[in-house]
Amino acid sequence: MIHLIIQRLKNRKTTSIFMLLAFISLLFLTTYGIHQSKESELAIKYTIEKYGRGSYDLLVRPENSRTNVERTLKVVEDNYIGDGQGGISLADWKDIQKNPNVEVAAPVASIGYFTGQQVSIELPKLDVPTRIKWQFFTSDGINQYPVTEPDQLVYFEETKPGLIQYIRDPISSNNSIAMTVIMPKNYYLLAAIDPESEEKLTNIDFSKLEKDPESEMLQSILDNYGNPPVVKVLQRKDINIPLFIDLQLDTINVQLDTYLDKMDLTKDNWLMEGAVNLEQFNPMYQELLKVPAKNTQNKLFNLSAFQSPFNGTALAITKDLKVIENGSFMTDHDTSIYFTASKTNYKNLKATPKVSIVRDGEPPSYKQVEKHGISMEESTEIPFLIHQMGKFEVKNKEPQLTSSPLGIYGDITAEAADGTELTATTIPGSFIPAPAAGVTTLEMAELIKGEKPIDAVRIKVAGITQYNKQSQEKIDLVARQLLEQGYEVDIVAASSFKKMTLDVEGIGAVTEDWTTLGIAQSLTESWNLFTLLSTGLFSFFGLLWIYIRLTFEKYVLEDENNLLSTVGWSNKKIKLRNSMEYYLLLLVAFFVSLIFIYFFHLPTNSYFVVIGLGIIALTFITVTMNRKLGNKLRTEPYKRFHSILYYKESIIPTAFILLISFILISLQVAVLGDNFAKASVTSLGKYALSETNGIQITILLIVYLLSTISISDCFYALIRKRENEYYMYYVIGWSKKRIRIHHLKEVIIWVAPSIILGILTTVVILTIFQISFLWIVLGVLVSMVTSLLTVSIIIWRIRLV
């Protein structure tokens, strides 16, 4: 009998090869597909465990502190610590700190927009008398806005070192002496922290804040202004302010002696001494302003690289018009004025959030800004004095996968539609949620902001080493405890950045990094669904396919069985012969699959999956081949679809295979695509995707391969079963083309319902799993194209006659 079986296998080479491929596909490709789906899930899990934990786990805020945009869009802009109204006292914070499940409780209080001491810039001293006009500007990246009024002077020469001969308006000459001009004030966000807990959270050394300032000049100022408290500030090292000076240099043909004479002065006198007699001085000054320029130069100098919030570098513009650092300079210590601002009011949250100008101006303000404090110019009793204690540097500036909402160190990038990088201006009111440019102590926050200055406490839960289910439960426990105390609590572990597009009045579309909450959980959930679908469908498809294929084969074998029965074979012997043929093919496929598993380095459990599938296939073969077929001798014709109904035993399994293939491909494409789309909006998701790209593509290829092989196999077997029929068409004079078209029409009649049913099933399943409509459509389209293309190629390529 073995000889007979081998002969039959040899004589039906194509069918045998297809069946062997079918078994290998079932055993190996299904196992490989299941393994790859698991791998994909593991890669995601690993990514989340490794990168899912941000710098803290819980964000605790006062009750009702959630903004409208946060409630609606479930996202927050980075660095939105700014402009907080407080609500948590230092005592509350200390209570939170006492919780044994809390490893770190780092408070943060936004105090407002402050300025530090200002330094000067020296104007260029050319070799010839020059009329110099200047004005300071700031910029938001696109537009430039003047921050001082235009000013001017006429420079003659430096007759001896230190004696600079110039004339300028004596009334407007505040903030400048001779050619040295104090740079305009700039206001940047100051936040208060607890140096110790903040260091635990960020690994940044803030200990300089705890030292006492040692400066004679500071002491002298304090003495003169009623010994106000000193707000010690650590300035962020890497933040610069956008500051420009626009210079116009007109060389003019005038002589110093002429003007000294006009004011009865000698060369040993300072020309500005003449200003004591304004009646004589002003006409001369006006005359100088009108002297025609021999030569005019305009130049805009970018001073940003030298200027920082709370401190700056004194500069000089050389006569060859270069900006250099200057050791000799003036300072302005008037730092006791500050501003607070409202939170940005985002509108149109259902579509692109819109930010409107609140107050027109140069630059315009996007927030309600309020001025506080008393200037040194107004009083000798000032409320405080800002003093810079040093600088701190934010480490780990490489792109992070997870973010920390309310982190005060985020390097926010805001881009206009043309890619221009936008920056906060030196004036408070910018729509850009800039990071804190300086930090001070909570005591100072209490002093300036009141008794409940803290806007948020960032908590790191104790005893967590990686972000997994256990850690999630632990975080949940602490969150519940804090909720019971009346705080707003957010679990921010595994939050991730997300690009947001805003419509900013006066600028247009602006893209910013915002932060989503709880991305890890949704990533895991979507990948769990993907794995469930992949694993379930792979197994289901593989088993159903083999069952259908064997049922189909049983009908194909019917004629042979009748023949064998006619020549005297017993039914038992015929069944054994049929089964043996498939046992043999299964055995070969089993060993081939084991070899593949070995070479593909699949884990040990894959061997068990193959063995399990092998046993199921063996059972199917035994059951199917021993099943009795119904008597299909029919004498009455069908009213329609004659051939389809007549061959329904063969066509229905083929249609089923097509249906299952269709569903499998469309589900895979839609779920994968939807996962990609949902995950890729966040940086953690993007990273997870990049880790699993190869696996996803492999799974799709396996699905496509399985589907193509199975559909081809069934079509081929169906056509072979009817080859005599096609030859008869040829004999009676039908051309090969006509036979093919006739066959195609018939195929369309049963392929179309399979595909329609496939579409309906897919849409229902995907809708239940809340896959986006776009990806449902794309999944169905891809599957439809794949199925129709495969069917068309088979029908067109296979030899009917």
Add this chain to the structure above:
Amino acid sequence: MKVRNLHKSFENKLSILNGIDITLPKGSWTSIIGPSGVGKSTLLHCLSGLLMPDEGKVYFDDVDLFGLQEKQRSDYRRFNIGFIFQDYKLLPYYSVLDNVMLPLMYDRPKKELYPIAVDLLKRVGINENLFKRLPNGLSGGEKQRVAIARALIANPATLFCDEPTGNLDEQNRDRVVNLLKSLKEEGKRIILVTHDLEVASHSDQLFRLSTGKLINEGVLL
């Protein structure tokens, strides 16, 4: 119908037809006999244009059958040649009537073919109550007569019969033979391959196919 120097071999080794020359007039019955496997069916397939010979020509009147394109040859076969097989080659899912109309179903509307098919079935002696049955419900003799009706649907000038009585009992064999005789008398050219000398005895010409050549055996009396 003229056949000139027809050669056919398979896989360039086994020579089946080795220079066949034969003339087959209209209204004649030509029988070809020979042992199994000698190439009788191959000859029939070559003569009808189903199988391309390696060499040689087949002319129907002035038409060089193998000078035609594949589609033209199919068209020619459909309208000028009828086929009758030992295993009837009826489509199991079409009714008797549909099987008869099948060759021309893409050429003429069904209402036009229907009366012709009914006439043909009546002529070959099929009971009217069998017209709408599937071939499964017919006896072997009935199936063969349906196959003859199908072969005649386009009123072809030539009928190729490959062992048409091979599966039939004596009574049914005689009915088929009588039918073929009447068709010959109507002017149709009958070319028949058979083992059965009794059937062959009704032919006008009798050839034996041996070693790829046709040997004229005259007429059996």
